Amino acid sequence: MNWHMQINWNFLKFTGLLLTVIALYGFADYRSRSKNIETISIKFLGDNDLYLTEDAVNKLLIQNYGGVKNTAKEQVVLNTIETIIASNEMVKSAQVYLSIEGELISKIVQRKPIGRVEGISKFYLDDTGRRMPLSRYHSARVPIITGKVTGKSLEDAYVILDYVNKDDFLRKNVIGIHIEDEGKYQLKFRIENFVVNLGGVENLDEKFKNFMAFYIKAAKDRTLENYAVVSLEFDNQVVCTKI
Structure with a gap:
């Protein structure tokens, strides 16, 4: 009897710990997603010759997306931002992602x-x-x-x-x-x-x-x-x- 109770007690402790971890993870994920974007980082890959500038990319985003800074991370649609940047005639490809710290990072390959x-x-x-x-x-x-x-x-x-x-x-x-x-x-x-x-x-x-x-x-x-x-x-x- 004691042996069965011991197993059940261990099982309950393990289940409780697991639920706590899931809750903490969910809370952290919620906080991360609801956090606003603080900074935008634009990186040009490849050649140093810039046929497009950071300012031009920012203007493009403001005109077509309405600005990204101070927007909640969960409201930002990365695919849409990639499409907007790639629509510029100087851009070959663009990859956009969010960092945990709330930074929107855009890596751009220009046409050559x-x-x-x-x-x-x-x-x-x-x-x-x-x-x-x-x-x-x-x-x-x-x-x-x-x-x-x-x-x-x-x-x-x-x-x-x-x-x-x-x-x-x-x-x-x-x-x-x-x-x-x-x-x-x-x-x-x-x-x-x-x-x-x-x-x-x-x-x-x-x-x-x-x-x-x-x-x-x-x-x-x-x-x-x-x-x-x-x-x-x-x-x-x-x-x-x-x-």
Whole structure:
């Protein structure tokens, strides 16, 4: 009998302890959720170049959400805030979460420009091949795209710039793409008055291998400044025009 009573007593003690823990947890959770948001922390991940500022993000939230500070944590809809921030044309993705201390933390990845179109309309081409507006906060140092800008020629310009950005030498030396026509592209290099007629975007590997062989030899012979135009349009050959 005593043995059964002892078991029951232990069971009751354990149940009581468990209920106390659950009650305390529920109270802490309630206090946490009913606590107001004290601060907003905006963190930009990746590049240091800011095409968007903290102030601009805060204004975006105030305009579309009515402000977040001093709002009860349980009233804040994180998905909605993420969607609002991601709606900005400079934002690639946004992640928003709340800290226990009542801080709203937003981690933002910005879009990355790889070319700048200079024509009737001016805009960036980003690293996914989409149009991106210019920023009033920062100007990107990227190759300038000029000439006959169309949907197709922009797609080709993206293919060329994507290739250029994967090569250290080309990334440092190609400063522009001139679109003479669809399928006819000219690269401008950092060397003064030095252009490369690329032709179309087919066989880029082969074209640039041939170009690099020419460039290394000409640089070694110190004859680079003698050339005005280098053409890679013809199969497996480099045709040069001297100044």
